[in-house]
Every structure is written in structure tokens, then in C-alpha cells.
Amino acid sequence: MHTHEQPKYKKDPMQGQLKLHLLYLQAMQPTNLLALVFTSFLGTNGVQAVGNFGASCVNLSLIGTTLYGGCKYGNTGRYLGTSIDMNACIANLNGNLVCQNGGNYGAFCTGCSLSGTWIKCTCGGGGAGTIDLNQCIVNRDGNLACD
Secondary structure, X not given: OOOOOOXXXXXXXXXXXXXXXXXXXXXXXXXXXXXXXXXXXXXXXXXXXXXXXXXXXXXXXXXXXXXXXXXXXXXXXXXXXXXXXXXXXXXXXXXXXXXXXXXXXXXXEEEEEEEOOEEEEEEOOOEEEEEEHHHOEEEXXXXXXXX
């Protein structure tokens, strides 16, 4: 009989709130399995900052302006549940989405959707804004962060 490791929870003192740190993530979907195989070749020591976060993060979803996913943690083979408010990383520039720290794109864009690592929104000043989030967001040792 097989037993499955349960997700572990811990208090995150940097945020002052309880955050789920998913230390074990099974990749059941073929695209996630491919990402796992690819990331197994990434040798890392210490902090991992991968500009192409899409290659080391799985199960990405978007709710409002917050991106959620599970990202590879160093060379442990484990994944952490993580999220980032992309207002901290993306701006609306005349209807175009651009990488900019503190950009607050959510104040000017609505109806955003996620396809892979691409986000598409209806933005004031020009229409449909799209951007590959790999340009703006990195995986820093299992945590999503602005590049």
C-alpha cells in the first residue's frame, strides 16, 4: 500500500501570515511532466533565479492580478506553492503591458487571462495588451518574484 506525503505548512515570518508551502507536488498532466523532466537538468547551488520561470514552475493560474503556481525549490526536486501580485512587476503603457517594478497594471487593465506564461488583458489607452511573463517574473528558489 502506498502512502502519499502530505503538504506541509509553516509560518512565513516575512509575510506575517500563514502561507502554504507545498513541498511535494505531483505532476500528473503531460505538460507538467515535461516541465519536470526539463527542470531536472537545471543544476543549481544556492538561490535559483530563473528568468524563464515557466520552465521551473507548474500549475500556473491567474486570479485577479495574482499569479499562483508551484515552483522548483533549488536542487531538491521539490516544489513550493507560491504566488505574486503582478501589479508589483507589470505596467500598462498606452495599452501595452510592459515589465516595470510597481507598475500597477491592474488599475488600468481588466479581463485578464493566462495562456501558458502569456497574459492578455483589455487595457485603457490602446486595447488588448499581452506579454510573456517570462520577461518580468523569475523563480527565486521556489518563490515567484519580479525580475
